[in-house]
Amino acid sequence: MKYGMKNIMLLILALCAFAAKAQNNFKVPPFEKFKLKNGLTVYLMEQHEVPLINVSATFDAGSINDGERYGLASLTADALLFGTQKYTKAQIEEMTDYVGASLSTYASKDEAGLGASFAVKDQDKLFELIQQVLMYPVFDATEFDKHKQRTLLELAQAKESPRSVLGNYYNAFLFGNFPYATPTTGSKSTVEKIDVAAVKSFYQNNYTTGKGAIAIVGDFKTADMKKKVTALFDGWKTAPARMVKRVAPNLEFDKARVLLVNKDDARETTFMIGGKGIDYNSPDYVPVVVINTILGGRFTSWLNDALRVNSGLTYGAGSRFSRYKYAGTFGISTFTKNSTTVPAMDMALSVLDSLHKHGINEEILASAKAYVKGEFPPDYESSGALADLLTDMFTYNFDESFINTFQAKVDGLTVAQAKEIIATYFPKDKLQFVLVGKASEIKDQVKKYGELSEKQIKADGF
Numbered sequence: 236m237k238y239g240m241k242n243i244m245l246l247i248l249a250l251c252a253f254a255a256k257a258q259n260n261f262k263v264p265p266f267e268k269f270k271l272k273n274g275l276t277v278y279l280m281e282q283h284e285v286p287l288i289n290v291s292a293t294f295d296a297g298s299i300n301d302g303e304r305y306g307l308a309s310l311t312a313d314a315l316l317f318g319t320q321k322y323t324k325a326q327i328e329e330m331t332d333y334v335g336a337s338l339s340t341y342a343s344k345d346e347a348g349l350g351a352s353f354a355v356k357d358q359d360k361l362f363e364l365i366q367q368v369l370m371y372p373v374f375d376a377t378e379f380d381k382h383k384q385r386t387l388l389e390l391a392q393a394k395e396s397p398r399s400v401l402g403n404y405y406n407a408f409l410f411g412n413f414p415y416a417t418p419t420t421g422s423k424s425t426v427e428k429i430d431v432a433a434v435k436s437f438y439q440n441n442y443t444t445g446k447g448a449i450a451i452v453g454d455f456k457t458a459d460m461k462k463k464v465t466a467l468f469d470g471w472k473t474a475p476a477r478m479v480k481r482v483a484p485n486l487e488f489d490k491a492r493v494l495l496v497n498k499d500d501a502r503e504t505t506f507m508i509g510g511k512g513i514d515y516n517s518p519d520y521v522p523v524v525v526i527n528t529i530l531g532g533r534f535t536s537w538l539n540d541a542l543r544v545n546s547g548l549t550y551g552a553g554s555r556f557s558r559y560k561y562a563g564t565f566g567i568s569t570f571t572k573n574s575t576t577v578p579a580m581d582m583a584l585s586v587l588d589s590l591h592k593h594g595i596n597e598e599i600l601a602s603a604k605a606y607v608k609g610e611f612p613p614d615y616e617s618s619g620a621l622a623d624l625l626t627d628m629f630t631y632n633f634d635e636s637f638i639n640t641f642q643a644k645v646d647g648l649t650v651a652q653a654k655e656i657i658a659t660y661f662p663k664d665k666l667q668f669v670l671v672g673k674a675s676e677i678k679d680q681v682k683k684y685g686e687l688s689e690k691q692i693k694a695d696g697f
Contacts (some may be wrong), residue, residue, distance in 0.1 A: 263635035266625065267457055271469045274476070276448035278625040279457050279464070282618045286355040288453030290365060291622035293630050295476070296347035296441035298419040299560075304429055306421020310383065311437045312342040315349070317378035319367035324378050327364065336361055338368070342419055345515075345560040346630045347441075352619060355454050366467045372438065376431045383426065390423050394692050397498060397505040397671035398570065402557075404690070405507045405669045407697040408494045409564055413484035422696040444468075445476030450625035452618045483561045486511035488665045491685030497674035498692045504672030505570040508583055510662035512556045512563035515631045521644040522656045523556060528603040530554050530590055530661070531567060537586050542569055548579045556660075560631060565662055573676045580668075580684070591663050594654045604645050 266280035298308040316338070317324045331338045336353035338361070349369060353361040393399045403418040410416035421429075449468070451460060488510060513523060524532070531538040531554025542552040552569035567587065571579040595603075628634060668684050670677070671692065681687070690697075 263624070263638050264621065266452075267461070269461070271444070271465060273469060273471055273473070274443075274445035274447075275468055275471065276629055277461075277464050277468075278448065278450035278629075279455075279460050280450070280452040280621055280625065281455060281457055282452055282621065283454050285618075286454045287618060288353055288355055288358055288361075288451060288455060289618040289622040290351040290449065290451050291348065291619075291626045292350075292365075292369060292449040293346050293348040293447065293626040294442045295446035295630075296437070297343050297345040298417065299344055299414040299481075300437070300441055300479075301414065301417065301421070303425070304421075304433060305417040305425040306386070306419070307429055307433060307437050308342040308347055308441075309419045309421065310379075310386065310426070310429055311434045311441075312340040312347045313382055314374050314379050314431075314434050315340045315368050315372045315438075317382070318373045318375040320371040320373060321367050322364070324375065327368070330360065330364060334360070338364065340368070344415055344419060348626065350619075350623075358455075362463065362467060369442070370468070370471050374431050374434050374438070379431050379434065383429070386420070386426055387423060390420060390426065397496075397501065397503075397692075400692075400697070401505050401507055401568065401669065401671055402566075403697040404494060404496055404671065405509075405564065405566060405667075408492070408669050409486060409510070409667055410484055410562070413562070415484065415559055415562065416697075418697065424695045439474055440477065443473040443476045444471055445473070448626050448629035450622045450629075452622040452625070481561055483514070486562060486564070488667060491665050491667070493668040493670070493681055493685045493687045494690065495674055495678060495681060495687060496669070496671040496690045496692050498671055499673060499675075501573070501671065501673040503570050503572050504576040504579075504670055504677055505568075506576070506580060506668065506670040506672075507566040507568040508580065508587075508666055508668050509554075509564060509566035510665070510667050512565040513558055513660060514563050515558045515560050516633060517558070517563075519656060519660065520558075521641060522648045522652060523660050525600070525603050525607055525645060525648055526590075526595070526653055526656055526661070527554055527556060528606055529595055529599055530586070533606055537590070538567060538569070538583060541582050541586050542571075542579060546578075546582060548575050548582065552583065565660070573673055576670070576672065576677045577680045580681070584666075587661070587663070590657055590661060594657060595650060597650055600648065600650055600653060604648070607645055608642060 264280055266278055268278050270276050296308055301307045316327055334353065334357045336357060338351045340349050341347060351361060351365055407416045513520060530536060536553060538552040538554060542549045549569045549571045554567045557564050567583050569579060670681060674689060
């Protein structure tokens with residue numbers, strides 16, 4: 236089941252754990268892919284280890300389609316569960332709880348959809364419920380209004396925790412006018428303006444069979460499931476799929492910049508440093524993951540060793556590549572006391588500089604490779620992971636070779652290639668800095684890093 240934006244790296248690592256268990260020979264299990272008459276893409280994969288079925292559905296209905304009503308995709312996805320033509324919200328919850336099933340909806344920047352897991356014996360009941368949720372939602376106004384008020388409260392509370400909103404400020408700072416700049420959850424002023432009519436319209440325009448897919452993985456026979464899925468969804472009539480041409484945002488910056496978000500009562504500074512990353516289909520994703528593991532992707536990373544273990548400046552530091560369909564970002568992040576803001580930032584920059592100047596050796600590379608291949612335990616819930624994989628393949632337009640060659644690409648990375656990857660994908664100059672902290676104590680110190688601009692955390696949006 237998916238939550239927020241789906242992280243394919245976690246899936247890859249999980250599958251690598253399976254590969255280790257299967258003598259490093261893991262391949263994506265066989266599956267059947269076909270289209271219904273209405274254009275809905277269907278993936279079916281048999282997995283008979285346990286009597287469970289996992290369902291993952293995806294649509295081109297992410298927050299990239301919000302327009303000026305930020306938060307609309309998220310509220311629409313949530314509202315799918317507020318009642319259908321046949322069942323109320325309470326009945327949906329009772330039906331799933333009674334049989335121990337799970338059913339949830341989500342929206343990320345690039346897509347939105349549904350995830351479910353249930354016992355084989357309950358499949359008729361649950362498939363009918365999934366059909367109701369996807370095809371016949373009523374968007375109950377009373378339930379929507381209650382949820383909207385809870386969302387507004389959560390948005391306000393989130394700003395009390397700089398670590399919860401740092402990424403939102405970072406995306407806004409880097410992506411500018413591109414839709415990725417806004418958080419999927421929206422902001423107070425935009426969510427306040429969203430009503431049930433807007434949600435219904437978004438659903439009708441974006442939950443279309445021509446740009447949607449459903450994946451079913453579990454204990455069933457493909458021929459039988461194909462008949463079931465066809466009977467359930469072949470009659471679904473939606474609006475024609477919209478063809479939207481998007482130009483990838485330009486994340487090549489001409490100067491170093493600093494955004495300081497003032498929080499008057501802050502006792503520590505939370506910051507992120509970085510710049511352009513990689514998009515979802517970067518051909519160099521695998522080597523980037525391996526090298527980032529060394530820099531800031533595990534507890535024994537260089538960043539965590541420097542800022543936590545050796546200096547005690549923070550309780551944890553790391554780096555990550557956040558990938559989306561059209562672009563991505565790289566960021567080093569941590570938090571520290573107000574008085575040690577500059578020492579912590581300087582140390583983070585020193586570690587990044589060392590990566591560029593000195594690179595990595597064979598021993599360090601071998602350690603990172605082993606970590607990447609063995610991070611997750613072999614008891615990972617494979618059917619759910621595989622269902623998500625299949626819908627990710629649809630959303631991001633890749634095939635099973637991405638998984639099947641993953642370990643070989645990890646093993647094949649050399650020190651010389653790593654040097655090229657570092658120079659290409661790990662930002663070094665004209666870095667972008669976002670800090671959330673007490674401006675009166677740190678403003679004069681941090682302006683040395685680049686052109687300074689300021690915001691107030693109490694102000695609406697990011």
